Amino acid sequence: MNLKEFAARIGLSQTTVSRAMSGYPEVRPETRRRVLEAAEKLGYRPNISAQRLATGRAGAIGMVFQGGGRFGPHSSEFMGGLSTRLQEDGIDILVSTVETEAEEAAAYRRLAASKRVDAVVVHTPACADARIALLQTLALPFIVHGRSTAERSFAFLDIDNFGAIETAAGYLADLGHRRIALINGDTTSTYAQDRSSGYRTTLEARGLILDPALVGHGEFTDETGFRLMQAFLALPAPPTAVIAGSMMSALGAMRAIRIAGLAVGADVSLIAHDDVFPYLSPDNLVPSVTTTQSPIRAAGERIGDMVLRLLQGEAPEALQEIWPVDFRIRGSTGPAPA
Amino acid sequence: MNLKEFAARIGLSQTTVSRAMSGYPEVRPETRRRVLEAAEKLGYRPNISAQRLATGRAGAIGMVFQGGGRFGPHSSEFMGGLSTRLQEDGIDILVSTVETEAEEAAAYRRLAASKRVDAVVVHTPACADARIALLQTLALPFIVHGRSTAERSFAFLDIDNFGAIETAAGYLADLGHRRIALINGDTTSTYAQDRSSGYRTTLEARGLILDPALVGHGEFTDETGFRLMQAFLALPAPPTAVIAGSMMSALGAMRAIRIAGLAVGADVSLIAHDDVFPYLSPDNLVPSVTTTQSPIRAAGERIGDMVLRLLQGEAPEALQEIWPVDFRIRGSTGPAPA
């Protein structure tokens, strides 16, 4: 059933019905009630494509993921939060996957040109990320999950990656550890660089030597955690503590520690940064894992808020947040071995 | 730039331009080339909402996830595959999250009434799943990832869950195990019931006793795997082998085995069913884990194909597949202890 038919059926003009359904103020409350009830009873819903064409709004936002690799557990938690929030306002999320950076750029161009989405959410930015410049050129509104630098200001939400590692490394130093390893993410990402800075700054402040051999980079998989940790332990002077960039890396690192005949928490302390996954809790591991944590699902919800405000015309400069990170001490950390 | 403007710019009618861009046959090849080149150069793209309104097709398919709980690593791998395939044909994926079954039903009604999507993909069906009947009533085309029963036939893709457990349990029985535990998923799901059947059938065929205390159900988290395995090991006659329904459950079970002072693969054999996650490989665990495996990403791609065929008018009965499951013997299984 379309608007014409529905309006005729209840004896009102299309105009009035349209206004009543969209919550416009200039409709008599009683009229609105009557329209809404009839719509419910007769099962009338405005055709979304027609609405979009008429208003020029897409009613959807886009997210592009590069390869399967980047659409992992972090993405799904984030999307869960984002979707929950946007759902309330009837905004859809449109997901695309691409293989290369060039394809990602092409995807944004396509989304912008065909008016498929009103805004996009960009994630895992590099420093001076080219996507940001592109989206500004395309005039496609966007929010960055993470941080980057750009000539013009833009909206973003990030966690305090610097502070997270500063806290973790500081705590380990307080426990007497002098050789602290870091399992970091992809070098080009801002978050990995922020974590590196936090690591360096803290070690310097504590008068600890910065040994490049104690820093590794790679994907957040258990395999990478395992390999990097094995390499650390094979050093002439192995670390007595390690900071892992994710729970998956931490799982791999813990295995490497055990295989070397060492005990996590006694011989080697471990702190993981964790985005809080419902299916893998640091409390349940043995030993339980000390973490710096940040609820990525909540970040998704918050970015949903920010998108809505952006579309209502709020300035991107007003939409910038950095979230502090929680520190939870559990069983995987202890005094440095004598 | 819109069609009118673009057509005027290159001196052709809107009709011809539209046909050239959509690949209709009745356009002279040279004309088409000229149009396509000009569109590329001038950056013209048809407005997607207008196209959708004119054709009556939404150009999108929907997926609804219940709570964050069900939008986990399996979902993201699946979506990665689905999205890759649909992308090729310019079909978008629209993601919604809901909290309850009632809300999920409401979401389908909304998607159907507002013509937001051309089809939906339903996952994790129960036996005689109410969603199937609803979608048939709504006349909203759909494909089920998994299996269910319904009065009228429908399209689906499932893996051979019965066969997977039959293979795993049979292999363990061949190794001499007589007390084999099963960590299964949510009881109401068809896949969990199929796995139960495979388990029961195999044990009976081998003349092994079916001990209800050796079967546990729950979410596929490491915590559930850990708790269930601890309970199994606390039995007067604990199992010498266990089949875990997912890698996450397997991780938890392995921890419980180790904490009990037992060795995985020697004292207790373990087989996991695994959907093949790039970030957590059974080869990398210690010991490496014997699995029955099925590439959920490939299933996503295949369902993308099936959706496309469904929308082209193929009958649902012609779109039904059951995939066999691979069996990979690794280090976590061995002869039953004497």
Added chain:
DNA sequence: CTGAAAGCGCTTACAG
């Protein structure tokens, strides 16, 4: 092979 024009189902400025 190409074009003029009706139609898809809404929203909204304008008039009352």
Added chain:
DNA sequence: CTGAAAGCGCTTACAG
């Protein structure tokens, strides 16, 4: 507070 009508940007039957 309500309505008649133009317009959003496409597609496609019909005519040539």
